[in-house]
Amino acid sequence: MGPTKLLEIALWWTGILVAAVLFVRAVHTGLCRKYWLFFSYLGWVLAVEVVRFYVISSDAHVYRQFYWHTQALSVIAGYCVILEAYRGVLRNYPGAQKIATTILLALLAIVVGKAYSHPFEGPTDWLLSFTAEVERDMRTVQGLLIAFLIAVILYYSIPVGRNLLGIIFGYTLFIGTNIINLALQSSLGPSYWTPWRYLQSASYFVALLIWCITLWSPQADPKPEAVVLRERDYGLLASRTSNLLSRVRNHIVRPFGR
């Protein structure tokens, strides 16, 4: 067994160990109940990693097929993390939640419409033909969903607690590097197979470390402001700000038109 193979196995087992420690710790601190969607995902990935190790040790030929089948389910489980992030970030902000939900429903309608124009041959066929290209596309959808959430957080200046920020940070880092990695793998083919494997493992390992640090102990979520405008005054503020911005823009742009 070469040193690279040893490194791969060491990374694999360390990842399993870190995930297991985080899981046990979260059960102990109660974070497992609070972020149950995220920990369902983590529990699934942990179980899959252990079974994968068993499969590759007993029959390496079966492993490739087994990998892609379980990977398809892991990618779907990844949507739990995104749901958790949306739920946690927007829970106390009904205004931002309404805007985000409306836009997401519109996006969903576009995706469903597109899927209808290129229908799958069936769930079983789709699962069997799950490859790096399909994973890349599904990860890209996840990436766009997270990017939209981050844009909402930044635009509405929503404060995010350390625990939730850790979940978002780790998963975004993992998804971002994965999209780039899978795109390169699809484009470069078998020559990129080995770097792809290492980068995949390394990015997940880094995400695990981030989760371990940020989810080690429960942190209080920031509370919304104490002083809030009345509903009718929000309307007043919105309409006046809108008129104002429009006039301001015209003021600035007008001289350039002369």
Add this chain to the structure above:
Amino acid sequence: MSALLPYLVVGVVLLALIAFLVRRSMQPVLHTAEFSGMQEAVAALRANLLPPELVDRIFSREDLEFVGSHCGRGVVEMLEQERMAIAISWLLATRRQVTKLMTFHLTQARLHSKIRFRMEMGLAVEYLSLYAAFELFMFLVWLRGPFHARKMVGPIVGMAAQICTVYGELIGDLEFKRPSRTQAPPSSARIVG
């Protein structure tokens, strides 16, 4: 390669966004939603308003011509650089206060369940295009020099004054309610509920 590009862009944008979010979360939390934040922003914007005579003087071509007729090229360049620095820093300060007022609106809007989607989207477009206009204006000041920007400065002063007037009136018209925690009331707002 062209098929690869969109994925690389999504990946890189995602990593940049998360880096930006983490960096922002390390900064101290600003409670901009509080009423005093709005009052401060209006006051700061008022303070940034320069009298028309002063604006005329800063961007006056007469100064440039006077210096040009008595001094060498080096002094003229120094004058241009100094005036440009003044123009840019003033623009940045004005933009910062407009952003602060917009932040006040957004930090209030995010809490309201009866938020108006179309109005908010319109507002977002207005705000982002205003931001782009500021950027363009600063670029033109940098490109053409401050003395060519004289006629563009007047509207900026006008719009800043308009913002002060509108928000000044608005402060008196707004009513606030307190959902749960007890906190010292904002200095001049009416708190009900």
